[in-house]
Amino acid sequence: MILTDELVEAVFVKESKNRFLCEVLIDNALEECYVSSSSRLQNYIKLKNKKVWLTRNRKKGRTKYALFAVQYYNKYILLNLNKVNDFLVEYLSLTNMQNNFELYKEKFIDNYKADIILQDEKNSLRNIIIEAKGIIGVNNEMLFPKVHSDRAIEQLKKIKNLLIEGKNVEYFFVSLSPIVKTVTLNKGHKQYSDLFLDCVGKGLIVRGISVQLNESGKIFYNKIRVLL
Known part of the structure; x- marks a missing residue:
């Protein structure tokens, strides 16, 4: 499989009260982002201030982006x-x-x-x-x-x-x-x-x-x- 979606670089800020949402910084601007997980990611991995990659949501909705991956130890961990x-x-x-x-x-x-x-x-x-x-x-x-x-x-x-x-x-x-x-x-x-x-x-x-x-x-x- 080769990913065809354009990846957008961001900095992770925090998970929102709504478990399917988080906040990220894109070019120093705060942006709400979709999280594809039924449980909180903080139960599994620390993301605060980490460089993350997002994909653009193809359908119109509350958010423009979805959380996709984070880099740890020079490896990419997928988050979707x-x-x-x-x-x-x-x-x-x-x-x-x-x-x-x-x-x-x-x-x-x-x-x-x-x-x-x-x-x-x-x-x-x-x-x-x-x-x-x-x-x-x-x-x-x-x-x-x-x-x-x-x-x-x-x-x-x-x-x-x-x-x-x-x-x-x-x-x-x-x-x-x-x-x-x-x-x-x-x-x-x-x-x-x-x-x-x-x-x-x-x-x-x-x-x-x-x-x-x-x-x-x-x-x-x-x-x-x-x-x-």
Whole structure:
């Protein structure tokens, strides 16, 4: 993947009370900016006074820009969690994992909304249900989950039922930071970790990849370790 959007340089000021907004400085002028994250970025990464890159919003709305990336240790960390599924779709294509399958995004199966489904039109037993979790961080090893999430726990309960029914489910950790090399299950969040390990025992396949953006705007992917 090569990014075609023009990137606008800015300085990060602060996250707003509205969790989907932040303030940045563009040429010393304060500008409101969209943040594509359902939880606050300050839970994962320090951005105050950091140089960041924005993309221009194509649709008319409250903001002209969306937060896209920040530079840490001469590497680019992507901040747009809405792109996680798109990155994973491209990775599946590059690694030929979707060969002989029809790929569907955000499709319901048994009351569970899958991020991606790889569907074999001739043999439903081969279908693969994929859940993707985006990770943002600046350390080589990241604990997951970092914060409590009722939604993630409810998803695992539904995934457990799918596994009991004999369905194939894979859980991808997608790091938007090339700095991250290992994702470790956070046993401090006991309800999530116990459910997760129960799912693994019932056949859940766990994988990890990181997304790397170079200066020319090209995206690369690398496998990362997942420790349970």
